[in-house]
Amino acid sequence: MKKIINDPNMVVEEMLKGMEIAFPNRLKVVPNTKVIVRKDAPVVNKVALVSGGGSGHEPAHAGYIGAGMLDAAVVGEVFTSPTPDQVYEAIKAVDGGAGVFLVIKNYTGDVMNFEMAAELAEAEGIKVDKVVVNDDVAVEDSSFTTGRRGIAGTVFVHKIAGAKAKTGATLEEVKRIAEKVNDNVRSMGMAISPCTVPAAGTPSFELADNEMEIGIGIHGEPGIERKVITSADEIADELTQKILEDLDFNDSEVAVMINGLGSTPEMELFIINAKVNEILTEKGIKVYKTFVGEYMTSLEMAGCSVTLLKLDDELKQLLDAESSAPAFRV
């Protein structure tokens, strides 16, 4: 394992320190926690948004803290959901009286830990509601299983629900819009190299020089299929087709996100974008806005995901609304 770190077991603490120092006017860490909040939290009478999860997905989630997006991010160990007490600390730190909304990615651990925190908060009289994001079409959608993962599409939920909360919307309204985004967003990813959890010290899986994993998640877990690497165009095609098969995007307008998983040069993301755009245009799907970059990473994994969000006027307006979050400035 080759990393620019000190103690592999202290990476999260040291990262938090480096983040707080980098943005002294924007962010603060709640003392003795792994909770990072807006400097001006709590914002009175605004529904507060809390998200988080394991770390290793930077800029998710702390990069999305800011007016018009998240109020707090709870930072777990690398790829490990934070514990209920930490989520509870976040809820308490940002509650401005209008309730707290949790954006949870659909992983067993995250759902359980955030729900336990919600129970603690509710016992203290704080109104809490949540959305469980599950945009990853690589995974079968079944009520008998864990269901789909939440991946890069989560960032659109942060953005749009955050914009809604900023308008002074109620907790119910924020929940409605968050679920609307979740219902209309689909993603799929792939990787050409694995990543190494610092405390583990070895890569999460091994790929031959000519192999790729299709349907990869964001935790270094293997994908759903391993095969011989193809061209960028074929990769873009495979990911986009899977998404289009899953939801009817016909005649609609979409926001596109081409997300890098950690070590894919922007050059390659733009090459993917060119093809995705071509496919959509051919099908009469109009691209309203495009986001290319690293939004939801998996440490130093090489690979990308494609996300499509089906838009209507309400979603467009909220997507375009101002955001001061460092990793999603609008």
Add this chain to the structure above:
Amino acid sequence: MKKIINDPNMVVEEMLKGMEIAFPNRLKVVPNTKVIVRKDAPVVNKVALVSGGGSGHEPAHAGYIGAGMLDAAVVGEVFTSPTPDQVYEAIKAVDGGAGVFLVIKNYTGDVMNFEMAAELAEAEGIKVDKVVVNDDVAVEDSSFTTGRRGIAGTVFVHKIAGAKAKTGATLEEVKRIAEKVNDNVRSMGMAISPCTVPAAGTPSFELADNEMEIGIGIHGEPGIERKVITSADEIADELTQKILEDLDFNDSEVAVMINGLGSTPEMELFIINAKVNEILTEKGIKVYKTFVGEYMTSLEMAGCSVTLLKLDDELKQLLDAESSAPAFRV
């Protein structure tokens, strides 16, 4: 070589296409060139800023196009300076009558090609001036040699000279401020893994599992010293000390940039930032603003650079001025 590409010889063309499509309201490619300009270029009576160089440094330089920063970026082949005719196309496309200012990174090729373009433009009656950025303290500063390279500090030149141009400043004033930034900015980088130029197909150098290169540039060239990898704190210390030895930062205020070279997780950059900040604070150097992220990359190289810019009130004000460039929103 494992990359998400189509034809290794077409990566630049396809990237440009993907960029133009991603930002249809902000950017346009000058037809039949590798020149990308502000959608609203030329801006009448504003000094126009042109930068560029080889590609593979994304988001540099196209990501810095926007009001308050660059007017055009000229995109060469991977790690290869663009040709004079392309730079000349850029100059023509953005000249709004107040002259064109070239921000050149100090590499033999870049300097020659940009200067030849300037000669072409001047022959056509366009006023052109330039700054040659050389912030890399890893390289010996000697008038008998090529001199120092321009690396991540160049982004501060873009930002501040761009802000100055936006105020309506003359070409001479823009040049003065650009040189002031260059005089006060110092950088140094290191890498723990090489990168692969697509058309070359093999990594630029090889490092053992326990080795790092200190004093690395941004073109996959080897650094000035190879040694056993140390901790993040020691790396931060070595880079920062070299910078502090080179210019007197005592009692000054600085902007800090912790730049990722391509595949270093943000987590690691923030860990470096924590230590750099500690060192500066100990020495009584005040950190005015911090930038952590990928600003000037070297394809998928793993590593980072530290940049310090010594600020006065004039530079602070221009650094804080609005910028709409996607990769440097202020």
Add this chain to the structure above:
Amino acid sequence: MLLTVQDSINWIRLTNGKVQENREYLTTLDQAIGDGDHGINMSRGFNEVMSKVHVSEYETVAEVFKDVAMTLISKVGGASGPLYGTAFLKMSTALKGNGKEVDFTSFTNAIDEGLKGIVMRGKAKEGDKTMIDVWAPVLKLLKESEEVDPEQLAVTAKVAVEATKHIKATKGRAAYLGDRSIEHIDPGAMSSYYLFEALAEVLST
């Protein structure tokens, strides 16, 4: 009498030993079908549990389990933290009426409540390729016995954990892999095996 306060502490200590010893193995199992942190999670959690239990004085087994539960819940995270935490919390609650010592029937009931806690929290069932696939056979064995045969307990848990190899996962991260999850032992089932192996060792001395 089955378990004293000191036995319960020994149980946790022995479990900790096995977890620390097999930290890398658990992580390797989790790398194959999960996200590669189970060993790290369990190691961190049981380290904290040991620190806590070390400096505390306990009157009842229920108190020991309560501290184990709260520490796991607040220090592990992921899926295994709330699941093991909830199991020990329910076990603690089930043993509230007991004192310094726990008899076989109470203990069996506690394991029953613990497993119910895991199922309530994680909404999985036997056969989903999770830790439940070790807990359920162990509970069945206890329920069918009049007293504990430590050797049989260890064997049952061992057989159960090995059997997870042949299951296709439907819950937890391994479920994302579908058929590719087959031929791999479930990491949480393995850590549960260590728990019951440690129990067998405590009960056989």
Add this chain to the structure above:
Amino acid sequence: MLLTVQDSINWIRLTNGKVQENREYLTTLDQAIGDGDHGINMSRGFNEVMSKVHVSEYETVAEVFKDVAMTLISKVGGASGPLYGTAFLKMSTALKGNGKEVDFTSFTNAIDEGLKGIVMRGKAKEGDKTMIDVWAPVLKLLKESEEVDPEQLAVTAKVAVEATKHIKATKGRAAYLGDRSIEHIDPGAMSSYYLFEALAEVLST
């Protein structure tokens, strides 16, 4: 008579052949002390030169060199593009007075002007570990001769390129490496060797 229009085209064609054949070798040399694109740059440039020269009709050697120059300047980039481009541009200018054929003295003068162009553009001198370290000995040989001995020309260029191995670079990217640049042949010197090796071949037939 030394060089006809057809000879000059053959010269370029032979150079192109060597460049394409050694694309990877040039790149490997550049990876060691530069940025690993010299082979790619030269290959791209000479491909374009061939396309251009192929479809054109030339009356004079100067015209051939002008096209070579403009193509290299506009298609290569990097350091080598403007340098080789300037060299051929100056050679073209120097030969303006000549027609279909160029004699030895004019050609020697053209190489002299070409080298001056390289020096003017790149501000390097002999001994800086650049292509100049091949051009300068070749020019010296020509100046000291009354006519070309192709074999001697090739040997001189060969010895010169090998000698760059022992120089510490002070110009171009290799200069960043300082002492680490020693023990590596300069890539631009190698491509210049191909150029003069091709010239020797043309002149010997």
